[in-house]
Amino acid sequence: MSASIIQIQGLNVAYGNQRAVRDVTVDIPARQITAIIGPSGCGKTTLLRSISRLVELTEGVQVWGQVVFEGQDVYSAHVDVTDVRKRIGLLAQRPFPLPMSIYDNVAYGPRLYGIHKRETLNAIVEKQLRAAGLWDEVKDRLRAPALTLSIGQQQRLCLARGLAVEPEVLLCDEVTSALDPISAQRIEGRLLELKADYSIVLVTHILRQARRLADYVIFMYMGELIEHGPANQVFHRPQQEKTRAYLEGEFY
């Protein structure tokens, strides 16, 4: 296995008394697509969101354990959470463009980090809209409200917005589940291209999608990590009975 970019060690996440993630220890490989699979409610989204500390936005959440990102535990006291989130981006389930124009959506992140020069912003916006495969469709109406785009286009806009702060890791939370099949296919295509430059962690409940995209697979059940390994191995020679049963569709 290639070098890992994130090492999750003994991670637990609890909402009140409800433990959503139990003692998860796993390494996330760099520049590959890692798919977290498992039945709904198994804690895969929580695990994903705890990587960039987005779980902390939920009230009453408790996290213990470590998420080591490039040698540093993101939960350690002296780490700046905004820095973590800049370097570990998120693409959410449903596209939520910010209440501004297409251009300003992509420029939002760079502006947070003090980039205000028009030419620099123009270059970033074009580059990232191209990377998200949206440029040709919007280049003539960059000033239009983001809301005028179709849902599929909005999701690609959100991708461009996330890429614009140049993260190293991209967290994807069931990113195609709100989209039509063609839009979903486009997003999948983008992700396959982007893995050359980014480490991608993808939560999905669609097994076929995981098979299409994943290089590495993490299977979770009831908050626990049951099995993880290279996609080929997990899909074709699962070591655990639970994994085999899930892959064969015995439960969802």
Add this chain to the structure above:
Amino acid sequence: MNRKHLEERFFLGLMIAAMVIVIGSLVMILGTVVVKGLPALNLAMLTQVPRGGYYLGKEGGILNAIAGSLALAGGATLLSFVFSLAVALYLQNFIAGSRWVHVVRLSLDVLWGVPSIVYGAFGFTLMLFLGLGASLLGGIIALTLLELPIMARAMDEVMSMTPFELKEASYALGATRLETAAKVMVRQTMPGLLTALLLGFGRGIGDAASVLFTAGYTDRLPTSLLRPVASLPLAVFFQLGTPIPQVQERAYASALVLTMIILAISLTARLLAQRLTRHVIR
């Protein structure tokens, strides 16, 4: 006809009656003000200050009260807006989920219900303490206290309708709470914020009791924060209190002017809000 149908008819009747009362009151109020005030309304009234003997029916106008009211309500609305926005953003983004939120919301609700004469009296005490006399500044302070809870609660309400995912999208890019509040929430809720502003302004410009002691009254135009100013509600009150029919008519004309100002500001705010909704995420 069975019982259920009778019940339905009965309550339907009640609802229609309630609606007729609401719309009827509005029409009658506007009607009275227009019918009684319009004949007395003329250009001189809008462009002149009271001259000698104005309150006995001689020449002059209520420009002092128009300018005074705009200065009072404008100043108070501006101040309240700044404070309310801060309060609402704080409630929504910084202490959401803590016990303090409930304390602050309850306080605002109680303040909302406090009669305006109490704000007037409180403002008056505060001014005595500060050594201020009846003045534009005093009036602005009293009206700010009056408008603040209305605006803050209205803003808090619209902001609480911001989808969580929208905030999350901003945080996920590494934005701080302040950046998310200022750049995303404010833009998202702009039309609602404008409505809140309008609510506050309407309450402020129409209130007589809170400015009675704090702003005083004068026949001059407002020139200084530390001198008394006139206001439209008090102009209505004083003119209606005279025994001279001609002056009483002017009271209605003054009320008409007040209504027109509020109407004009409402319409402008609506138009603005419509233009601002084009970016709002639903």
